[in-house]
Amino acid sequence: MKFATNSTPSRPGTILQTAQSPFCSCHNAHESLFQVNSGIIAEDALIHISRHLQTAFETATRIYNVTPMLDTGLHWSTVWAVDAARTLIEALLSGADDVVMPPKEAVGLFVPGTIRKTAEKPFGHFGACDLPMFSARGGVLAEDVLVHVSLYLQAAYATANQVCGLTPQSEKGLHWATLHAIEAALALTEALMDGSDAV
DSSP states (O other): OOOOOOOOOOOOBBBBBBBOEEOTEEEEOTSEEEEEEEEEEHHHHHHHHHHHHHHHHHHHHHHHHTTTTGOOOHHHHHHHHHHHHHHHHHHHTTTOBOOOOOOTTTOOOOOOOOOBOOOOOOEEEOSSTTSSSSOOOTTHHHHHHHHHHHHHHHHHHHHHHHHHHHGGGGOHHHHHHHHHHHHHHHHHHHHHHGGGOOO
8 A cells, every 4th residue: 555755735545446365374374265356346345344344243242242251351352343443444435425427328337436535433332322432533534444444353353363262162153253254354455455556
């Protein structure tokens, strides 16, 4: 990802599509099993990231809810990181500029909008009254958001992976589901970051 290094104000970059990005190598224990394909438009990638993070959030929350109270720190860390990352992705989707209009004669042609900045998005519905405790701010540049989503997902993967390693084999199902959803979302996020270099 390229960032402006001079002091003159620059127009924010536009996140348009993914670059090819391999993933799922079990910490380089083997060849990557999957790859994100290049040329996937940003909106589609962000929607899939959001869905993977919804899966990871629901499974991580379920694990957290059945974990003894003395052993919830790593679980809570995973839930928080996934929820924050999911909110940032949804804030980007909500903030998409629909500024590109297809020509009238181009029936059925899909022209993507422009992913540049976030819209405000509340999250953290954990209290008894179910009111959001936090919000992602509106107007944050897409490049900055994707960097932070990537960092949150790396943290979530590390904590979920550690918990999975401590879990008996017979109970690993939810942990593997969480890990796979996080890893797929991370791969898509990084593919968007890599794809923005060509813009």
